[in-house]
Amino acid sequence: MDSIGELARAHADLWKHLFGFLPSTALNCLVELGVPDLIQNHGKPMTISEIVGKLSITNPSKTRCLGSMMDILAHSGFLSREVKGVEEEDIAYSLTPASRLLLKNEPHNLRPFVFYLLGKIVAGPWPLLGQWIKNDVPTAFETCYGIPFWELATKSEFGPLVNEAMAVDARIIGETIVNECKAVFEGLTSIVDVAGGTGTLATIIVKNFPTIKCKVFDLPYVVADLQDSENIEFIGGDMFEEIPHAHVALLKYILHDWSDEKCIIILKKCKESILSADHKGGKLIIIDMVRREDDDAHRQFVGLALDVYLSAYMNGKERSEKEWAKLFLDSGFGTYKITPITGLQTLIEVYCIGGNECSVLILTLFVFLLNQCDWKIHLILAKQIPFLRRAFTFREGPSCTCDNSGLMQVVGFEKKRLKLGN
Numbered sequence: 001m002d003s004i005g006e007l008a009r010a011h012a013d014l015w016k017h018l019f020g021f022l023p024s025t026a027l028n029c030l031v032e033l034g035v036p037d038l039i040q041n042h043g044k045p046m047t048i049s050e051i052v053g054k055l056s057i058t059n060p061s062k063t064r065c066l067g068s069m070m071d072i073l074a075h076s077g078f079l080s081r082e083v084k085g086v087e088e089e090d091i092a093y094s095l096t097p098a099s100r101l102l103l104k105n106e107p108h109n110l111r112p113f114v115f116y117l118l119g120k121i122v123a124g125p126w127p128l129l130g131q132w133i134k135n136d137v138p139t140a141f142e143t144c145y146g147i148p149f150w151e152l153a154t155k156s157e158f159g160p161l162v163n164e165a166m167a168v169d170a171r172i173i174g175e176t177i178v179n180e181c182k183a184v185f186e187g188l189t190s191i192v193d194v195a196g197g198t199g200t201l202a203t204i205i206v207k208n209f210p211t212i213k214c215k216v217f218d219l220p221y222v223v224a225d226l227q228d229s230e231n232i233e234f235i236g237g238d239m240f241e242e243i244p245h246a247h248v249a250l251l252k253y254i255l256h257d258w259s260d261e262k263c264i265i266i267l268k269k270c271k272e273s274i275l276s277a278d279h280k281g282g283k284l285i286i287i288d289m290v291r292r293e294d295d296d297a298h299r300q301f302v303g304l305a306l307d308v309y310l311s312a313y314m315n316g317k318e319r320s321e322k323e324w325a326k327l328f329l330d331s332g333f334g335t336y337k338i339t340p341i342t343g344l345q346t347l348i349e350v351y352c353i354g355g356n357e358c359s360v361l362i363l364t365l366f367v368f369l370l371n372q373c374d375w376k377i378h379l380i381l382a383k384q385i386p387f388l389r390r391a392f393t394f395r396e397g398p399s400c401t402c403d404n405s406g407l408m409q410v411v412g413f414e415k416k417r418l419k420l421g422n
């Protein structure tokens with residue numbers, strides 16, 4: 001270090017990083033104690049002494065610790081903190097939209113996600129990341145527990161914990177996509193929700209699109225006790241062996257759990273499922289993250305955090321558009337359309353252009369050549385050849401829209417680029 005000042009600043013910085021785990025630890029503790037519900041039921045901002053009174057805590061160091069955890073969460077913006085004076089009684093806490101998601105009676109209650117991600121089983125492998133990076137074991141999860149993630153889920157109480165967490169997330173994502181991406185589902189007749197958990201997403205889809213029949217396909221233990229309904233059929237099986245036939249295969253939070261090699265197997269099985277359903281215009285609908293260089297700081301952090309989690313726990317990854325495109329091409333698809341949805345996730349439609357790998361190759365070459373042309377030529381060609389309209393991938397946003405006939409309208413083209421899959 002050049003100076004004592006620099007040394008002291010570095011020392012302070014290290015302390016901050018040493019305790020970087022505390023916001024999530026504090027969050028877990030407050031949810032366990034039911035603090036968000038206490039604040040909500042209180043009807044107005046609540047002081048620490050009111051909270052500890054409700055929790056019947058008398059030990060002063062526990063009271064102090066709880067207050068400091070509340071302050072850590074207020075500091076990160078997860079709780080709101082009102083200060084009216086210098087006394088402890090002058091400080092009161094209230095909920096923010098994010099902390100309201102932890103209320104027991106909130107319809108979009110995400111408490112099960114806290115219990116899953118911050119619970120003991122997921123906590124186990126984190127201290128073993130260094131050991132895992134040096135050993136020959138595929139994941140830190142296996143370094144800790146000796147078996148892969150989904151195997152432990154099948155064999156223990158961890159499975160229901162994961163299923164419940166996924167179901168509450170699916171409720172929020174499901175309601176978002178049926179509102180923001182109606183056109184994606186219009187006209188579809190059948191969907192197989194591949195590794196669709198306990199069917200929350202399928203339930204939302206059939207409620208909003210009653211003409212769609214949904215097959216929810218997952219590991220046998222997940223669907224064993226679930227009852228079919230008029231539009232939903234639960235099917236147990238292994239997606240690496242065979243996927244039930246349908247017009248469309250839906251994959252939410254599946255491909256990010258697996259390596260590229262495993263994803264190619266899943267995608268090829270999906271393709272067989274779609275093609276053998278004998279429907280024209282079959283497609284995949286993928287809901288996952290698409291990481292981008294220009295993501296804002298929040299998205300970048302969550303993207304990186306999930307990437308670390310998925311690679312260390314399941315040998316999966318959060319992919320960039322380039323990585324997705326390669327995956328589609330390598331599994332015989334090749335054309336796709338990306339629609340960002342509110343929040344962190346993205347909906348990707350991947351089109352099935354036939355079982356013939358050769359046609360994929362020719363199309364790729366053709367569009368590679370097109371990509372070398374002036375963009376106006378793209379548009380002229382796209383207007384003339386309906387097949388090409390689908391072959392172009394474009395990002396929907398303020399400067400690019402698609403009219404009812406599927407014709408691309410490009411506004412402010414300097415910001416956008418039309419391109420095919422890779």
Ligand SMILES: C[S@@+](CC[C@H](N)C(=O)[O-])C[C@H]1O[C@@H](n2cnc3c(N)ncnc32)[C@H](O)[C@@H]1O
Pocket residue numbers: 150166167169170194195196197198201217218219222237238239240251252253254257
């Ligand atoms: C991250 S969860 C996503 C669940 C659901 N799609 C959602 O987003 O709510 C992954 C799902 O994959 C299922 N799964 C894991 N391995 C599978 C396999 N070989 N065949 C079918 N499903 C599998 C798990 O049981 C789990 O439900």
